[in-house]
Amino acid sequence: xxxxxxxxxxxxxxxxxxxxxxxxxxPHLSSGEILRAExxxxxxxxxxxxxxxxxxxxxxxxxxTSVILEFIERKKYGKGFVLDGFPRTxxxxxxxxxxxxxxxxxxxxxxxETIFSRLPNRLTCTACGRVYNVRELLPxxxxxxxxxxxxxxxxxxxxxxxxxxxxxxxxxxxxxVLDHYRRSNRLVPVxxxxxxxxxxxxxxxxLESLELTxxx
Ligand code: AP5
Ligand code: MG
Numbered sequence: 726x727x728x729x730x731x732x733x734x735x736x737x738x739x740x741x742x743x744x745x746x747x748x749x750x751x752p753h754l755s756s757g758e759i760l761r762a763e764x765x766x767x768x769x770x771x772x773x774x775x776x777x778x779x780x781x782x783x784x785x786x787x788x789x790t791s792v793i794l795e796f797i798e799r800k801k802y803g804k805g806f807v808l809d810g811f812p813r814t815x816x817x818x819x820x821x822x823x824x825x826x827x828x829x830x831x832x833x834x835x836x837x838e839t840i841f842s843r844l845p846n847r848l849t850c851t852a853c854g855r856v857y858n859v860r861e862l863l864p865x866x867x868x869x870x871x872x873x874x875x876x877x878x879x880x881x882x883x884x885x886x887x888x889x890x891x892x893x894x895x896x897x898x899x900x901x902v903l904d905h906y907r908r909s910n911r912l913v914p915v916x917x918x919x920x921x922x923x924x925x926x927x928x929x930x931x932l933e934s935l936e937l938t939x940x941x
Pocket of ligand 1: 734735737740741755756757758778783784789810812813847917920
């Protein structure tokens with residue numbers, strides 16, 4: 726099954742996508758993580774997008790779209806995935822539909838205040854992208870990822886002003902994307918103010934009600 730997880734920056738897309746991927750045994754892909762890995766590896770593509778990512782802006786959408794779609798193709802994930810952070814523009818939504826049309830788009834909803842209280846507490850693994858927070862989800866060893874042992878850092882785009890900019894861009898760019906899924910009856914809003922486990926339960930319930938719990 727192909728699922729898109731959408732929502733404001735810091736709404737818990739990565740957290741829920743990872744939980745859902747484990748639960749349903751389908752791969753999790755994050756466009757943000759793919760971009761950050763390219764930046765870390767200083768590839769030509771990474772160099773082209775790094776300023777946009779630092780500022781929380783959407784970069785060259787056609788180039789980014791082809792990189793993400795090729796990634797899905799290369800990894801042979803086309804039959805089933807949980808995709809977080811993509812599509813972000815109507816162009817991306819249409820291209821994704823052409824190649825790997827998702828069954829549904831889960832929209833995590835929460836007020837901006839919750840985001841401003843969550844993001845300064847987030848720690849992200851510099852190697853595998855796993856997400857922690859200094860309040861509820863601390864790593865076993867301080868500053869190190871439980872999964873791969875690499876260093877945990879605050880993301881450069883989690884500065885207050887950049888989060889404001891990311892929220893502004895989300896409001897501008899995501900409206901037509903969400904409309905696109907709403908019009909094709911694929912949009913499933915889920916209240917993202919509860920605990921991660923409670924949100925996952927609500928997502929599973931929504932999938933069950935749509936008879937969409939079978940992987941692939
Ligand atoms: P991306 O990486 O997608 O960032 P984002 O959309 O801003 O979302 P985040 O990753 O910040 O948050 P999240 O929703 O995953 O929340 P998380 O689970 O971490 O994109 C980054 C940049 O890359 C973009 O700005 C852009 O420049 C570029 N980019 C990416 N995709 C692109 C595309 N398609 N086209 C063009 N450019 C693109 O949770 C946040 C925190 O809250 C964590 O600490 C977590 O532990 C905590 N938390 C999660 N759930 C809960 C809960 N229920 N209760 C309490 N705390 C919680
Ligand atoms: Mg994320």
